Structure formats: structure tokens, C-alpha cells
Amino acid sequence: MTAGLRFGILPTPIYGAETPYARQLAEHRELVVAAEALGFDHMVCGQHFLGTELRYYQPVPYLTWLHAAAPSMTAVTGIMLLAMANPVDMAEQLATLDVLTGGRTVAGFGLGYSDREFRAFGIDGKTKVKRFEEALAFIRALWSGKPVDRKGALWEVSDVLPAVQPATPGGPPVWVAGQSSPAVRRAARLGDAWYAPPFPSHDGLAALRAEFLDERAKHGLPSDGAFPLRR
Numbered sequence: 001m002t003a004g005l006r007f008g009i010l011p012t013p014i015y016g017a018e019t020p021y022a023r024q025l026a027e028h029r030e031l032v033v034a035a036e037a038l039g040f041d042h043m044v045c046g047q048h049f050l051g052t053e054l055r056y057y058q059p060v061p062y063l064t065w066l067h068a069a070a071p072s073m074t075a076v077t078g079i080m081l082l083a084m085a086n087p088v089d090m091a092e093q094l095a096t097l098d099v100l101t102g103g104r105t106v107a108g109f110g111l112g113y114s115d116r117e118f119r120a121f122g123i124d125g126k127t128k129v130k131r132f133e134e135a136l137a138f139i140r141a142l143w144s145g146k147p148v149d150r151k152g153a154l155w156e157v158s159d160v161l162p163a164v165q166p167a168t169p170g171g172p173p174v175w176v177a178g179q180s181s182p183a184v185r186r187a188a189r190l191g192d193a194w195y196a197p198p199f200p201s202h203d204g205l206a207a208l209r210a211e212f213l214d215e216r217a218k219h220g221l222p223s224d225g226a227f228p229l230r231r
Contacts, residue, residue: 008042008076009035010230011066015055024055029069036070042106043070044078049117060093067101075101076228078195079110079177083128084121087138087155091162095143098166105168108195108228109136110177129186130154136174136190143171175228184208188215198230205229 011028032043043066045059063075075097082090098105111128112118118125134152141148147161166172176191178184179199187194194212196205209227216223 006041007039008044008074008228009040010044010046010078012045012054012056012062016053017055019055028066032066032070032073036073040073042074042076043067044076044108046078047080048114049081049084050120060097064097064100067104071102071104074104074106076106076108076175078106078108078175078228078230080108081112081117082109082135083111083132084117084123085135087135088142088157090135091139091142092164094139094172095164095166098168098172101167103167103172105166105172106175107139107172108175108177109191110195111183133186133190136176140171140174145169173226175226179208181208181211184212185215188212188221189219193226193228196227196229 009031011031014028015024035043043063045063045066046056047059048054048056059077059080063077067073067075077094077097080090080094094105094107109132111132112125115125118128123131131154134154138148138150138152138155138157141150142157142162143166145165147159148157149159150157173192174190175193175195176183176187177195177197178187179197184194188211194209196208200208213223
């Protein structure tokens with residue numbers, strides 16, 4: 001494995017509803033076992049709801065199951081639709097995953113884009129940035145190991161020290177997805193890394209990466225962290 005360069009595998013999405021679930025489970029398990037033997041570092045599962053073309057099993061239980069078959073790999077949620085979630089639930093779900101993987105977890109978050117998903121959750125998609133930013137701040141606080149007394153526009157936690165804490169002090173690394181300039185700058189401010197999508201050209205990717213680093217510098221944040229890239 002090249003120093004500083006790590007490889008991961010994203011088993012989903014591969015299958016649709018027409019594929020028997022037993023085949024999907026068997027082949028995904030075989031895939032991560034083979035990937036671990038070949039030196040791959042990460043297994044990544046994304047999230048969608050009400051999918052009709054591709055079948056997404058929910059990432060936290062699915063990664064917990066896959067990780068048992070390839071325990072040296074890091075489980076990455078790539079991504080969880082944080083703008084549709086309750087931050088208390090999300091914080092404890094991912095803290096549980098971090099404990100079950102022995103600290104080998106990365107929390108990948110994104111806004112979401114499907115109007116159908118937002119409607120199903122009764123959420124106005126126009127509020128997704130506000131919801132995302134407030135939820136992530138709550139999650140960071142809930143992972144801090146300190147009492148949380150926080151009131152936001154959407155959620156409130158009053159003087160609670162959660163017993164469910166991640167294995168990783170302060171919580172697992174947070175990768176924030178996005179492919180527009182505002183999204184990349186948001187990732188720079190709020191995340192530990194920008195989780196780059198597979199769509200930009202090499203030149204487009206370089207330009208967005210430069211914006212990420214510029215925003216990190218403006219806020220006095222380190223620029224030598226992970227640069228996760230799907231290709």
C-alpha cells in the first residue's frame with residue numbers, strides 16, 4: 001500500500017429490488033472479505049430512503065454486519081442524510097457503530113437532494129442547510145463527553161451527559177459531502193474532510209479542493225487531513 005494513500009470499497013448501490021436479498025448479502029460479504037485480504041482500508045455504505053431502482057440497506061446496521069466479516073477495515077457512512085435526521089438519534093447510532101467497530105468508524109454526512117425523501121419525512125427541502133448545520137453542531141456536542149445544555153432553532157437538549165459515547169474521544173472523523181462551491185466551503189468549516197463526489201473533472205476537482213483549503217486557512221483549521229475521493 002502506498003504511504004499516505006488508502007483505498008476503500010463502496011459495495012452499495014449495486015442491486016435493485018429484483019435481486020434476492022440473500023444474494024446481495026452473500027456477495028457483499030464476499031466483497032469486503034476479499035477487499036480486506038487485498039489491503040483495502042475502508043468499507044463505505046450510503047443512505048437513501050424509498051429507493052425504487054437501487055436497494056440501499058440502512059448504513060449503520062449494514063456496516064455493523066459487514067465489519068464483523070472484515071474487522072480490520074474502517075466503516076464509513078458515505079453518506080448519512082443528516083438534514084432529514086434527528087441529531088440525538090444520529091449521534092447515538094454512530095456512537096454505537098464506533099463502539100462496535102472498536103473506533104474504526106468515519107461519519108460521512110450530507111444534505112440530501114431528493115424531494116421525494118424530504119416530502120416523506122415532512123421536511124421542507126429549503127431548510128436543509130439550516131437543519132444540517134444545527135444537527136452537526138448538536139452531534140459534536142453530544143460526542144464531546146461533556147454535559148450538553150444546548151437550544152437551537154429546531155432541537156433542544158437540557159443539561160444531559162449522554163451515557164452513549166463513541167469509542168473515539170470526541171467522536172469519529174466527520175466527512176462532509178458536497179459538489180458545489182458553497183457545499184465545499186461548508187465542509188471546510190464544519191467537517192474534518194470534504195468527501196468529494198465522483199462527478200467533477202480533474203480540473204473541477206482541483207478547483208474545488210483549492211476552495212476547501214482556502215476556507216480552512218481562513219478559519220485557522222489544519223489542511224493536512226484526509227482527502228476522501230470517489231472515483
